[in-house]
Amino acid sequence: MxxxxxxxxxxxxxxxxxxxxxxxxxxxxxxxxxxxxxxxxxxxxxxxxxxxxxxxxxxxxxxxxxxxxxxxxxxxxxxxxxxxxxxxxxxxxxxxxxxxxxxxxxxxxxxxxxxxxxxxxxxxxxxxxxxxxxxxxxxxxxxxxxxxxxxxxxxxxxxxxxxxxxxxxxxxLPLRELSAGLAEIIKYALLGDIDFLIWLESNIDELVAGDEEKLAEAVYRSCAHKARIVANDEKEHGERALLNLGHTFGHAIESYLGYGTWLHGEAIAVGMVMAADLSCQMGLISAEDVERVKHIFQRAKLPIRCPNIPIDDFLNYMSHDKKVLNGSIRLILLKSIGEAFITNRFDINMMKQAILNHLEQ
Amino acid sequence: MxxxxxxxxxxxxxxxxxxxxxxxxxxxxxxxxxxxxxxxxxxxxxxxxxxxxxxxxxxxxxxxxxxxxxxxxxxxxxxxxxxxxxxxxxxxxxxxxxxxxxxxxxxxxxxxxxxxxxxxxxxxxxxxxxxxxxxxxxxxxxxxxxxxxxxxxxxxxxxxxxxxxxxxxxxxLPLRELSAGLAEIIKYALLGDIDFLIWLESNIDELVAGDEEKLAEAVYRSCAHKARIVANDEKEHGERALLNLGHTFGHAIESYLGYGTWLHGEAIAVGMVMAADLSCQMGLISAEDVERVKHIFQRAKLPIRCPNIPIDDFLNYMSHDKKVLNGSIRLILLKSIGEAFITNRFDINMMKQAILNHLEQ
The missing domain is CATH 3.40.50.1970 (Rossmann fold)
Structure with a gap:
């Protein structure tokens, strides 16, 4: 095969x-x-x-x-x-x-x-x-x-x-790392492929159990998705930035905790939940959509909250992320489940709230 | 101007x-x-x-x-x-x-x-x-x-x-560094432009004295020469390698003495003399041509011999140079004064002799 x-x-x-x-x-x-x-x-x-x-x-x-x-x-x-x-x-x-x-x-x-x-x-x-x-x-x-x-x-x-x-x-591969990989796979579904999300929702248990044929299919579909985007935009001037869904939040989590404490996939899972929450607050997606995002991550044995990081530290680490253009933060948000976009137009207080909603108490 | x-x-x-x-x-x-x-x-x-x-x-x-x-x-x-x-x-x-x-x-x-x-x-x-x-x-x-x-x-x-x-x-700029720059300028003349060598032989004293107009002319002609070669061969697959005239010998000198002891221009001046000597031994250029090469370097206040480096160390450092392809040393030699070429076909004993001829006693 x-x-x-x-x-x-x-x-x-x-x-x-x-x-x-x-x-x-x-x-x-x-x-x-x-x-x-x-x-x-x-x-x-x-x-x-x-x-x-x-x-x-x-x-x-x-x-x-x-x-x-x-x-x-x-x-x-x-x-x-x-x-x-x-x-x-x-x-x-x-x-x-x-x-x-x-x-x-x-x-x-x-x-x-x-x-x-x-x-x-x-x-x-x-x-x-x-x-x-x-x-x-x-x-x-x-x-x-x-x-x-x-x-x-x-x-x-x-x-x-x-x-x-x-x-x-x-x-x-340790199970925790398998889940971290699934976070990235789910990302491709959320940012651009609703059919893939439906396939993942049907097959997530086999994927978590390590079914090689299902894993190969998930890897193939994710790589094909990424390859198409990269071929269009090798140096990340446009569409490629969508691949950073959840990453600006996630990088802040990884940076604050110290690299390697959380796996990258775990951090971006929480980051994607935060991006979905902000998208919901902006009226782009529904509360049910946010629950759907959380649910697939939970079934993939991924976290949907992160440790209680002081909000100012969180924002400070976000502003060190590479997706900052001339001092203003650019975020990847969801227009709908399966369609992401890049923007620097959002309410900073809503962003703070999206973070606070997903910190552990 | x-x-x-x-x-x-x-x-x-x-x-x-x-x-x-x-x-x-x-x-x-x-x-x-x-x-x-x-x-x-x-x-x-x-x-x-x-x-x-x-x-x-x-x-x-x-x-x-x-x-x-x-x-x-x-x-x-x-x-x-x-x-x-x-x-x-x-x-x-x-x-x-x-x-x-x-x-x-x-x-x-x-x-x-x-x-x-x-x-x-x-x-x-x-x-x-x-x-x-x-x-x-x-x-x-x-x-x-x-x-x-x-x-x-x-x-x-x-x-x-x-x-x-x-x-x-x-x-x-210290005079020693001015001379080191002249070594690189003379290199362009030796590897591809006999007319420029004749111009340099007429103007070398003014250049050493820091005449700004003559220096600008020398810089312009050197950059134009290099720019033409680089535009043809940006990643050094072919012609650009000619710019390394004297460099494989020169890098060995710099490496052995410790970076910074000799200036790069000083090391490649001696390296070019060695390359000219080897070219002469191979019957490509005359003994008078070798003297002409030495003479322009001497007038530019550059060395034409290097400290007495053990020959095995010298060869060992040469083999660490980047111009080594699959283990065999490639050298830039002179077909004539004003025309360089790249080759891995030379007698290793002649190469040793060319080095030994230009070590200080």
């Missing part, structure tokens, strides 16, 4: 292979012009999957080395990025090499930024091993690291040569 | 203004869409010129901040790069900001890489204040930082909105 999706970016067009038990060596071979391959992974994923990839690459006659970073969003920083550069140079890798990211979104973001920056750009392959990274970071080319004053503040746009999303690797 | 040169890169086309006492505010205004401008400079240049730029920008209604880094190639590292990100975030700069590099090549490279990476890319303006950076880093978009295991190993291609090369700022 395998589906192939192409991200259409002209000469940087690349395929995403989605399936179970993918044959790595055969699929990789046409996309690996270089002899040197650096596998970047973390200390959770390495013991599970690194050897499989090392063996497959060596079978293809490649020279491999593996750079193992500590696992966690809190290590998505400039110091750990530098460990990748250290490994590349220590192993004598030159500009004709490939960086292969084997891990979740943090590994994909860091390895991708390293591939964009090492020798001003080398080849890049992505093997996302979490549901979140399969639907999120495998399409779009956004890479980067965090800074103590903000998330993803430093980075590059870097497109991979190829992406592998293997559902069999999700067997080892 | 002002000349304008356009670097033709499609939608990223930009002008270089070359002259004396340029009117900053008037010239900058059309190229500054953003309100926030971060001036990145160093502790040598800041006391001389920072206030002029701050005043001009404030006169245009811009919000400015100034990030002052320590002066020197040894600070072109990831830690100092991070100081720029710290400043941008501390000052609340967002993705609609401009980074203005005010300084030599080190500042241009670091500020450019920061502009390429901050928020995955913001606007960039270059004001090179050394002769070397006026002819070298102001055209081509190469930015980056050093790593303990190699020079310029980490970076990005980033084109500026505009470049100002003001000869009046060279008055405060």
């Amino acid at each position: 395998m589906q192939t999706l192409y991200v259409e970016l002209g000469e940087r067009r690349y395929p995403i292979y989605i399936g179970s038990q993918l044959d790595i060596a055969t699929l990789l071979s046409p996309y690996l012009p270089n002899k040197q391959v650096m596998i970047v992974t973390n200390d959770t994923v390495a013991p599970l999957y690194a050897k499989t990839y090392e063996d497959a690459l060596q079978h293809l006659g490649k020279t491999t080395a593996t750079c193992i970073l500590p696992d966690g969003e809190r290590y998505k920083n400039i110091e750990c990025l530098n460990l990748i550069f250290d490994a590349l140079l220590r192993e004598g890798f030159n500009r004709d090499c490939t960086v292969l990211a084997l891990g979740g979104g943090v590994i994909g973001d860091m390895a991708g930024f390293a591939a964009a920056s090492f020798q001003r750009g080398v080849d890049f392959i992505q093997v996302p091993t979490t549901l979140l990274s399969q639907v999120d970071s495998s399409v779009g080319g956004k890479t980067g690291i965090n800074h103590p004053l903000g998330k993803n503040m430093i980075g590059a746009f870097k497109q991979p040569n190829i992406v592998f999303a293997d559902m069999a690797q999700l067997k080892t | 002002m000349q304008t040169l356009y670097v033709e890169l499609g939608e990223r086309r930009y002008p270089i203004y070359i002259g004396s006492q340029l009117d900053i505010a008037t010239l900058l205004s059309p190229y500054l869409p953003n309100k926030q401008v971060m001036i990145v400079t160093n502790d040598t240049v800041a006391p001389l010129y920072a206030k002029t730029y701050e005043d001009a920008l404030q006169h245009l209604g811009k919000t400015t901040a100034t990030c002052i880094l320590p002066d020197g190639e040894r600070y072109k590292n990831i830690e100092c790069l991070n100081l720029i990100f710290d400043a941008l975030l501390r000052e609340g700069f967002n993705r609609d900001c401009t980074v203005l590099a005010l300084g030599g090549g080190v500042i241009g490279d670091m500020a450019g890489f920061a502009a390429a990476s901050f928020q995955r890319g913001v606007d960039f303006i270059q004001v090179p204040t050394t002769l070397l950076s006026q002819v070298d880093s102001s055209v081509g978009g190469k930015t980056g930082i050093n790593h303990p295991l190699g020079k310029n190993m980490i970076g990005a291609f980033k084109q500026p909105n505009i470049v100002f090369a003001d000869m009046a700022q060279l008055k405060t």
Whole structure:
């Protein structure tokens, strides 16, 4: 079982292979012009999957080395990025090499930024091993690291040569991370595809239970949705901003709690609930719509409230988000369930209320 | 007196203004869409010129901040790069900001890489204040930082909105740095323009003496040469590699001595002499041609020998250079004076001899 999706970016067009038990060596071979391959992974994923990839690459006659970073969003920083550069140079890798990211979104973001920056750009392959990274970071080319004053503040746009999303690797994923991935999948439904939301409402229990065929379908539909948007708007000048539904609120939660305390998917689930609440206060969607949003997140075992963050701190962290244009906050809100839009016209007090309504008491 | 040169890169086309006492505010205004401008400079240049730029920008209604880094190639590292990100975030700069590099090549490279990476890319303006950076880093978009295991190993291609090369700022430049800039100017003559070499041989004394009109002419001809090559080959797949004449040897010298001990221009002067020597041994140019190369460097007050580096160390550092393709060293050599070519076909013993011939005893 395998589906192939192409991200259409002209000469940087690349395929995403989605399936179970993918044959790595055969699929990789046409996309690996270089002899040197650096596998970047973390200390959770390495013991599970690194050897499989090392063996497959060596079978293809490649020279491999593996750079193992500590696992966690809190290590998505400039110091750990530098460990990748250290490994590349220590192993004598030159500009004709490939960086292969084997891990979740943090590994994909860091390895991708390293591939964009090492020798001003080398080849890049992505093997996302979490549901979140399969639907999120495998399409779009956004890479980067965090800074103590903000998330993803430093980075590059870097497109991979190829992406592998293997559902069999999700067997080892903690349930909490599976749910975090579902948050991002639900996001695609809420922002632009009511039919997908109906499909998710019918299949959410199987998805939470780890049904590989349903997961592959959900990943395929999410990636296809994102790929279409990204192909239209690679550098995020317009439509692509819609993908940030729930993110400005969510980033504030993650920043305040410290990166890695909450999973990204958990934070944006609450962020989407806040965006829905504000949309409801503005008369765009109904109270029942807000309940529907909350309900799908609850069934996906996701939070719909966040810890009691002081409102001024919350607003301060929101204003550090990248979606701030010339000092004014731009939000992604819902015109209806299944249709998002971007705006900087909203009542700040309503926004505060939407936040306060979803803080734990 | 002002000349304008356009670097033709499609939608990223930009002008270089070359002259004396340029009117900053008037010239900058059309190229500054953003309100926030971060001036990145160093502790040598800041006391001389920072206030002029701050005043001009404030006169245009811009919000400015100034990030002052320590002066020197040894600070072109990831830690100092991070100081720029710290400043941008501390000052609340967002993705609609401009980074203005005010300084030599080190500042241009670091500020450019920061502009390429901050928020995955913001606007960039270059004001090179050394002769070397006026002819070298102001055209081509190469930015980056050093790593303990190699020079310029980490970076990005980033084109500026505009470049100002003001000869009046060279008055405060140490003579040793003026000579280092002349090394890069002579390089353009050697690799592709015999007429320019003849002009340089007639005017080298005035250039060394700091004649602003002659310097502007030399900068214009060098930038025009580089701009033509870069427009043909932005990402260095072919012809652009010729610009590295003397650089693989030169980088080994800089790496061995520690970045900043020798100036880049000094190292590549010796590197070009070594490349000429090897070209002579291969029967491509005559012994008189090699003497002609040495003579122009000597008249420009540049070294033609380097300290006595153990040959194995020298070769080891050369193999860390980026011009290594799949393990084999590619060199830029001379077919004739005024015509360079790239090759990986040369006798390694001849290369060693070319190095040994130009080490101090």
